[in-house]
Amino acid sequence: MTTREEQLRDELKSADDQIAVDAAVALWSNFLSNVKAYGEAETVLLGVLGKQSAADGFMVQLCLAELYVHLNEHPRALRFLKLPLTSSIDLIKKAAEDMASKLH
């Protein structure tokens, strides 16, 4: 485990919701998805889902949707894309649209 990964895991426990959300997203994107640790990643992401504010643009849902695509669980992926598709952050919205178009 790299120092950065360790640091992110520590940040997951942060009392600051924003730090925990960012850490979960980074952990998924940079580490867990690479090693296909999907089960753990789902726990991590679901663990911060409720902590996310609307201003975050539903990034956690986008990550979960991506994870479910990897798990070949397309109906779930589509459900979790619903909010990112309405995201106020263009990058998230665009990524959600791309993913949704591939799933349909």
Place this chain on the structure above:
Amino acid sequence: MSPTFICANCGIKISILEGSGCPGCGHVRSESPIEIDSENVTTSASDVSASENPFKRQQDDLTWVFNFLRDEIDNHKEEVHKNYQETLLLLESKTLAVIDQSPNDESRNILYSYLSHVNKQLRRYQRAIDFGEKGISCKENFFRNQSFDSALTGIIQLNQLDKFEGWRTKARESEYRWLGFHEMKYFVKKGMMQEALEKCDECYSDGEGWDIFYRADILKTFERVDESEALFRKLTSRPISDPILPHAANSLCFSILMPQGRFLEAEEVLTRAICTSDEDERLNVYSNLAMVAFNLNEFSAAKRYASVGLTSNDNAIASESRLTISKIEYQRLVDNSNTTISEWDVFFEKVLADIQICDFDDSAEFFRFLIDSCERSSSLTNLSKVIEDNYQKLSTNAFWNYELGFRSQIEILRVDKLSQIYLDQKRYPDLEELFTQSFEYLKNYKCVPLIDYLKISFATVDFRRKCLSISHSYFLSEWASFEVYPEILLELCSNKQERILLPIAANPSSTDEILKVIVRENDVDLDFAISIRETLSSDMIEILSQSNFESVRREIAKRPNLVQSIYERLATDKAFLVRDAIRDNSACSQEIRALAALGSL
């Protein structure tokens, strides 16, 4: 909400996460003798344990018992969290082993209080009541209250409501502070909604929201679902850090959204609540999420979530998750046409293990899987024994005499399958005995083997009389179609439903006495069914030829071998279709047919 413990020094309730010790006095956790299960921390009833200091009035003669609690009970707290059930059982046996060494009555009663508490945690409610009965003699408020809490919880859980009044009096005399909470639960069980709501308001005025939670819970119990949902929604929209949120989310989903098939909404609520720091509720969320995924036919996800849920210390939650995993596996085996017997063997063994430790609420479903998988496995030859052995075990469960709905499901599953086996083996006396023991549960059930048994002549009239206690209309309707004893048919006629009377009307064994009872119903379908019987007595022909219904008189007019006077009367019937039937009836004389034709001109 994290698990908590009581500071031995000042009695403050401390989160287990506060590893440095009591924020009130600095005492470290190992000095605390009493574990409060995190499940009940949320109920104000058990907060009483936290609010009073068990050591405040410590006297020298209690040194032995407090040393025991500290050294033998408190020091195992970590193990309790890791291995809940086994550790609690171990702590109980340790306590029982030393209780007779108690140097005085108060020490002994304190241990009884602890035993009542530990059995409440283990959901062994009868033992909680029995030990609580002794524990309430404690002079120490903390332990006396703990005993009241455990015993009253047990009484309500086991539905022993007749005992509640006596306990209420004792609790009042003892000034047990949280009696109101148990009274609220008692009124719910008694079906007294208004009184329960009043108690709810009386108990919860702290502004935290438990008043809303329990109000929603009460309203849901009394099927005021919309109001209940609105209140739960109010709580689930709170900030995620609110300790009530996961409780409300789980209740909303489990009690309202999922039974209504609103799985997607449930998923939304649950995924928001899953980040709670209350470990028990988090695992409950996972268990509920597993059921949601299962119902959405997303079996892989359901399995992932159930695997988390089954790590819960709360057997109700763990059992529910084990059940979801069994449902997934069962579905997989059933859906695969190439499933081998050895795969069914593995599933059967797993269910056999699960049913031994399941929560009683899940026992009927596990019992169903057990029977089904046994039939498909290599254990098929032992099916009767498997059913009887497991039925015997389930019948010793503390909830057997109180959770009658689940018990009834188990009884029906047992009698249905055993009767099939006995019938195939022509073990008729055993079969009658089995049915006789089970009529209470078959009252509203279509028991196919019982119908098959009634078709054979071995079933005595006495036994048939007993079967009349069954009120399931499909069962009665099928029975009525083949029964041969007029006495029984006459009794079946007392069910005035058309579904039952129709087959009796068509049954060749129905006598005139029976048919006349049916005719009194003055129902066109029933009269018609009689009119088309192959044989009819002259008495019945006379009655039906004067029926109020044209279609019935027409059927009579079609018949051969009627007495002349009836043909004559029908030839001049006011209904065209009756006269037509006479005109076309070759059994009638030319004159009568001509008379009928004349009337039709």
